[in-house]
Amino acid sequence: MKTFGREKYQKHLKKYYDQKSAVYSATYTGEGRYPTGFHRLQIALAMVDAIRPKPKKVLDAGxxxxRMVIELxxxxxxxxxxxxxTGMLDTGKELLREAKLPENLIMEGDMYNIPAKKNSLDLLLSMGVLENLxxxxxLFKEFRRVLNSKGRILISLENKLFSLFTFNQHTIRFLQRLFKDIKIPAKIRADVLRAIGSWLHLEDIEQVERIIEDRQxxxxxxxxxxxxxxNVDGELRKFGFATERLRFYHVHPLPPRFEKKYPELFRGFAERLETSEYDWHSTLLCNCMLVQAVKM
Ligand SMILES: C[S@@+](CC[C@H](N)C(=O)[O-])C[C@H]1O[C@@H](n2cnc3c(N)ncnc32)[C@H](O)[C@@H]1O
Incomplete structure (x- = not known):
């Protein structure tokens, strides 16, 4: 872990997105698969539309x-x-030209050093970014710096409770963390996790292919x-934000290992459920959430 280092990780992430900018578009069009980016965008737009007073100055971080800049x-x-x-920005500039909007609406910048003045924003968006940082x-200190006193964030985060429904290596990781948190002795932890791993036949699970190969x-x-x-509200409060609204997306009707067997069920069911807000089922069935929070 130490040998890779943060700087190297940042370079790796930038290179990944530079190379994948074309592929990334598929999360908006779907191309035969569930269009995560498209759904996230629709839900985020509805959330922004409902904010009062209407945000006047908005920044999309990452x-x-x-897409979001154009729609807003x-x-x-x-x-x-x-x-x-720069790869993502180049594609963005093309899309801005197509939409007859100025290219300079987007620029190069780093989340850890946001290119915006203190107290200058009503709303900061960040979709699909914090999940990798x-x-x-x-980051939240930077968000607080650039937002005005009643400023808000609208960010996407992974919902780790979904791991309990995946019945795969993520379930084991989740339980590992849980058992560690509650101080189950290491030997017992290893024994129990080995047993659960064998119940789940982890060695037989065919990994579901994904358009954006996050594992890279x-x-x-x-x-x-x-x-x-x-835990989301409590965690965000530590960073000086209070959660106001929460929406889930990418609902899985069954554990992911069944996606290849029942692809239509996955696509149709996911899209139907996404129309409802605060549905408790989503707490377990969704791996992604959109969180709107206000500066405290
Ligand atoms: C999954 S994409 C999401 C893009 C866009 N927000 C959307 O919703 O379509 C993640 C983006 O975060 C950007 N990113 C990653 N690390 C960053 C950093 N430190 N500063 C700025 N952007 C970053 C990547 O280059 C990539 O464009």
Whole structure:
């Protein structure tokens, strides 16, 4: 873990997105698979539309190919964006040109050193970014710096409770963390986890192929904070934000290992459930959440 280092991880992440910018578009179009990016965008737009007073100055941190910037500009909201990946920004500039919007709405910038003035924003968006970054204390400090006194964030986070429903290696990781937290002795922990691993026949699980191969992002080199439906408000409060609204997306009707067998069920069911808010089922069935929180 230490040999890879943070700097190297940052370079690796930037290179990953530089190379994957074209592939990333597929999360919006779907191309035969569940379009995660598209759904996240629709839910995020509905959440922004409902914010009162209407945010006047919005920044999309890690804006990727500028989808959110374009949609908010179309709604008459002044939104700009920044991203670390020139590959993503190049695609974004193309999309901005197509939408007849100025290319300079997006620029190069780093989440840990946000290119915005103190107290200058009403709303900071960040979709699909924090899930890959460590040092969240530094990130939220930056968010607080650039937001005005009643400023808000709208961010996506992984919902780790979903791991209890995946019945795969993520379940084992979740339980490992849980048992460690409650101080189960290491020997007993290992014994129990080995037993659960064998009940789940982990060695037989065919990994589900994904368009964006997150596993290529070598996340195990850094410590990414973990959130779930139950801890998110408490964790965000530590960083000076109070949760106002929460929505889930990417609902799984069955554990992921059944996706290949029942692809239509996965796609149809996911899209139907996404229309409802605060559905308790989503706490277990969704791996992603959108969190709106206000600066305290
Ligand atoms: C999954 S993509 C999401 C893009 C966009 N927000 C969306 O919703 O389509 C993650 C983005 O975060 C960007 N990113 C990763 N680390 C960053 C950093 N330190 N500063 C700025 N952007 C970063 C990546 O380059 C990539 O464009």
């Amino acid at each position: 804006c990727g190919d500028a 500009q179309k709604r008459g909201i002044s939104c700009t964006g920044f991203d670390i990946s 460590d040092r969240h204390d530094e 992002i070598q996340k195990n080199h850094i410590a990414i904070p973990e959130y779930d439906r139950l």
